[in-house]
Amino acid sequence: MTPTLTPPAGTVAGPAADERCDRCSAAGKLRLTLAGGSELVFCGHHANRYAEDLVKITFFTTDGSPEALKLSREIRARKLGDLAPSSTFLVIAGLAGPDLKVEIEGEAVGAA
Numbered sequence: 820m821t822p823t824l825t826p827p828a829g830t831v832a833g834p835a836a837d838e839r840c841d842r843c844s845a846a847g848k849l850r851l852t853l854a855g856g857s858e859l860v861f862c863g864h865h866a867n868r869y870a871e872d873l874v875k876i877t878f879f880t881t882d883g884s885p886e887a888l889k890l891s892r893e894i895r896a897r898k899l900g901d902l903a904p905s906s907t908f909l910v911i912a913g914l915a916g917p918d919l920k921v922e923i924e925g926e927a928v929g930a931a
């Protein structure tokens with residue numbers, strides 16, 4: 820079995836109007852919750868502009884296999900390169916939907 824973090828085709832709905840990048844209106848890939856509770860949505864391009872502000876990443880997953888841990892490390896390295904925010908890998912009983920395999924939460928300081 821090959822672990823994957825991509826939901827099967829047809830299981831992901833297109834972004835709603837409030838899931839568009841607040842900078843360029845492209846499909847949203849990252850939702851930031853600000854200290855006051857308001858939210859910002861960014862596309863992958865604009866989300867990457869804040870990568871250096873990440874201080875913590877938490878992977879929530881239902882797959883506690885060594886392969887899943889290895890994959891999470893590979894994804895972090897591919898997306899963040901030499902950036903090294905604090906990182907936690909948590910195996911939990913379930914996510915919001917049965918098709919979901921992972922949720923990644925990031926905390927940034929100084930962004931937005």
Ligand SMILES: [Zn+2]
Nearest residue numbers: 840843862865
């Ligand atoms: Zn954008």
